[in-house]
Amino acid sequence: MCHSSGLSGVLTSHYAVQAQLRQQFRPRRARTTGRSNAWNASSLNARGNSIIVGFLLQRKCALCAYRRTAENDVKKKIRAIQYGVGPIGASIARLMREKQAIEIIGAIDTDPAKVGRDLGEVVGATDGPWGVSISADAQEVLEQNADVVIHSTSSSLAKVMDQLLMCLKAESSIVSTCEELSYPFRTHPELAAKLDTAAKESGVALVGTGVNPGFVMDKLVVTLAAVSQRIEHAKALRVVDASKRRLPLQKKIGAGMTVEEFRAQVKAGVIKHVGLPESVAMVADSLNLPVEQITETIEPQVATERVQTEYLTVEAGQAAGVHQIGRGLSKDGKELVYLELQMYVGAKDPADTITLTGHPTISLVIPGGSHGDIATASVVVNSIPVILDAPAGLRTSRDLPIGFFSPHARP
Template identity: 25%
Template sequence: MTTPMRIVVWATGGVGSIAIDAVRRRPDLELVGVWVHSKDKIGKDAGELAGGDPLGVRATDDAGALIALRPDCVVYSASGPDRDAGAVPDYLRLLTAGINVVSTSSTSLVYPPAYYSPEWRDQMAAAARAGNASFYASGIFPGFGSDQLALLLSTQSKTIRCLKVTEVALNDHYPVADVMMNGMGFGRLLDFEPLLKTPGFIEMAWRAPIHLIATGLGVEVEEVRGTLDRRVTDRDIEVAFGTVKAGTCGAVSTRAAGLVNGREAIVVEHIIRMARDVAPDWLTSEFDASYRVDIDGEPDIHCAMNVGASEGHGAGHAAMAATAMRVVNAIPYVVDAPAGLLSSLDMPNTLPRYVFDDRTEGDDE
């Protein structure tokens, strides 16, 4: 067997912890370092931080020390309200040092040509060239559910009038109050204006998957139009970030439509609830997360992908696991790819390895 690829996991939240465990399971990958933000996590064993057995790898907040380890790839999963403002400087430093990066943090980079900050994108591309390294962002939505699944299903199409991708998710498990309340408006009265309501924000948030699909199908998007809808809950709902009071926002729906030849042709919808019974007239699911592709054309195509167990199980773990594995499974392909900023259009199917290995049996929750 060839020497395992050396991996650093950047942050130990829900996605990062899953990535640590996934790397641990694979003989072709070796965890050599873990970055943490919280001071109380520094020096702790990475395996224990991920909820498992000790791995002999101590967490650190010293980025320079992790770069000095010369890993083949960093799994970047840090999150928070700053998102790209905090992540891009890290990407630049890692890529310049010749370290490949796979990320679930910067969802607008799932299709770099449509990235909202051309300046940051060009800086990253230059860093990738200088370090002969590659960068790839993915996840489940944006990510697989909003690009590769849709494009795969379109291989059955003779004509397409409209292609729509939709996520329906129960997000009561997400603990970051600033993101959920100030960013999305949950737990706020409907006269509160969350970040989502900022003019152009929805268009910016879903621009990348829309343009990725359009490029894959060989069409040009003339404009992206976004809309926001919110519904209140009629009862108090206890969630991970606190209490969503009755009369405040308990469900949020965003919709972004890409126009081709003057009409809506590529649509991304995102429906998030704090409880399944809020906004019952919207598309619903009994699963933690459901991803739909609906193609109006010849033939009509309707496909639903459900992630996780049915009602009452999972608490969002399944969607986080799918998100993490989209980039962990991509590591060998990204390491082998030419230097630069990649999207799923540049990648083969990032098929998992060692998923039937005996060591994984009986270990899952």
């Protein structure tokens, strides 16, 4: 009997057969289980799918034979499209390039300064042109039948809905950095339902993920709870020194603004770490904490001394960044979930800290914390084989196994 397993590290010839079948038998309309199970030769026989079995026999490539005989392996890479080539998209593209099992077949961006240029050149690759031209025509690029689209264009789910639906219609799975997609069931239930339906109709899966939301303040919190018998309160504190981060992020958190300017930008919705309410909801639902209300506050982290970064200067008394708190409250106002983000230039003792109060009480400290830009690209790329093996529909990071996609993993 041929036993299949989820793809979280080394890709085997089993995946190659799956990819080959997927190209031969589009559209994938009735996928309700993980891809490994959906294409397992034994289960195909059990379902009496004579078309697929006939194909396997004709090509002499039954799954068991492929796993046993190395010389018959079909080497097929994961076909990926990079949708959005900003700083995060560029970081993701460079990391994908390092993976032997991934072939980047297209790139999409609307920036006139990038359209028509080679993707490798735009992302600052050191290995020369990649032979992939950036296009503003998303529809045309998506017609290449990619296995997965890496989507990194906006934090707002409403703004990217058309982009996501277009990718799903093209029958490509999606890994997106859209923070509001990470857990949209409370904040955007109608949009979540629409995406779930579209994904299932196309037989593919999508997920919104990153370092936060997607890992530190939700997935990791929930994972730690596995060794506890009872959880009464969940807390996560993330302190980030933004002076070591890219310029767009330093501007995004209001570094260098007066306190008055900062508050005005918060009121206008310009300054905000997106995704904290989604993380609160994911933690509450995953730990079965009866959270009825989610609140969020955003205040400036005021500099107590002059701070100089590579890009800007923050004087004492100016805003150095954001101090943001998300709370999950019970019906009677009791706090059950507390997530705090301090992201500012010159932050002292950066760290990620998680405390689960219960039986037993559990604490975890990551000194220095997780480097946001590096960790975001890592989480996204490590999620590629996992989302390709996931059941069709809208998924979240809590649904998916943690995976590590080795650079040396082969198709």
